[in-house]
Amino acid sequence: MALRFDISLSHRLPSLPSSSKSNSSPLFPSIPMPSRSVRRRIQGKTLLVCEKVFLFCLFPTSASGVEIGFNRGWKCSRISCIVQGEGTAAREVVKEKSVSVVLLAGGKGKRMGASMPKQYLPLLGQPIALYSFFTFSQMSEVKEIVVVCDPSYRDVFEDASKDIRVGIKFALPGKERQDSVFNGFQEIDGSSELVCVHDSARPLITPKDVTKVMQDAWTNGAAVLGVPVKATIKEADNDSFVVKTLDRKTLWEMQTPQVIKPDLFRAGFELVNRYTNLVLMHIS
Numbered sequence: 001m002a003l004r005f006d007i008s009l010s011h012r013l014p015s016l017p018s019s020s021k022s023n024s025s026p027l028f029p030s031i032p033m034p035s036r037s038v039r040r041r042i043q044g045k046t047l048l049v050c051e052k053v054f055l056f057c058l059f060p061t062s063a064s065g066v067e068i069g070f071n072r073g074w075k076c077s078r079i080s081c082i083v084q085g086e087g088t089a090a091r092e093v094v095k096e097k098s099v100s101v102v103l104l105a106g107g108k109g110k111r112m113g114a115s116m117p118k119q120y121l122p123l124l125g126q127p128i129a130l131y132s133f134f135t136f137s138q139m140s141e142v143k144e145i146v147v148v149c150d151p152s153y154r155d156v157f158e159d160a161s162k163d164i165r166v167g168i169k170f171a172l173p174g175k176e177r178q179d180s181v182f183n184g185f186q187e188i189d190g191s192s193e194l195v196c197v198h199d200s201a202r203p204l205i206t207p208k209d210v211t212k213v214m215q216d217a218w219t220n221g222a223a224v225l226g227v228p229v230k231a232t233i234k235e236a237d238n239d240s241f242v243v244k245t246l247d248r249k250t251l252w253e254m255q256t257p258q259v260i261k262p263d264l265f266r267a268g269f270e271l272v273n274r275y276t277n278l279v280l281m282h283i284s
């Protein structure tokens with residue numbers, strides 16, 4: 001079985017086209033406006049995201065659920081969820097050497113309190129970050145890996161790159177995660193058809209799961225890996241009193257990789273830069 005999310009978006013900017021024949025954005029003429037119902041489907045562990053909703057790579061969180069909203073110009077989204085049968089349509093094939101991977105390895109791991117960032121801690125004799133690094137490097141769809149890391153840790157990847165057949169580049173980490181993603185995005189090859197963003201502290205990613213996310217992103221514009229929530233989740237008020245028990249059937253825990261088409265990603269960054277104080281979006 002699969003879940004399908006129907007997300008209703010309404011726009012109240014005066015420049016919104018009133019004719020049903022017009023489907024372009026007043027901000028980005030080349031980018032289609034969201035339809036009245038932007039559909040999200042979940043198949044297996046992959047969340048299929050319609051390409052009109054492109055900011056999820058910038059603002060991931062660790063909680064569960066989906067919330068989209070804008071402080072001005074957009075009314076808050078209304079989300080409903082139904083269960084549907086598994087689709088039988090054949091998956092799109094992602095071409096060889098068409099994907100640029102942005103591997104985020106610049107986090108400092110302050111919460112863990114270790115002597116070094118957690119992605120560089122040894123796991124069975126190898127830094128955690130290298131597990132996903134090698135996974136991506138062995139995939140035929142990947143043409144390059146852009147590692148976003150502190151210069152003092154570049155040697156970890158440079159030494160490992162002697163055994164791989166994809167290109168490797170480096171970018172500096174930013175103040176926030178979205179800044180690091182942006183810095184990595186600036187370094188990708190201009191001919192790449194997909195950008196794959198992954199947190200290097202997640203070593204257990206498999207080629208099978210990555211391939212599914214890539215295929216769904218190629219078909220829908222953007223996709224992110226997710227798993228059903230297993231824990232019981234409560235909603236509480238400001239005084240820590242429980243007000244609601246959330247339905248686990250509608251909740252998914254977001255993971256990485258997050259895959260998106262470059263032009264969509266670029267438009268998303270431009271929108272964020274232009275309306276930094278207006279955008280509120282959480283993928284959880």
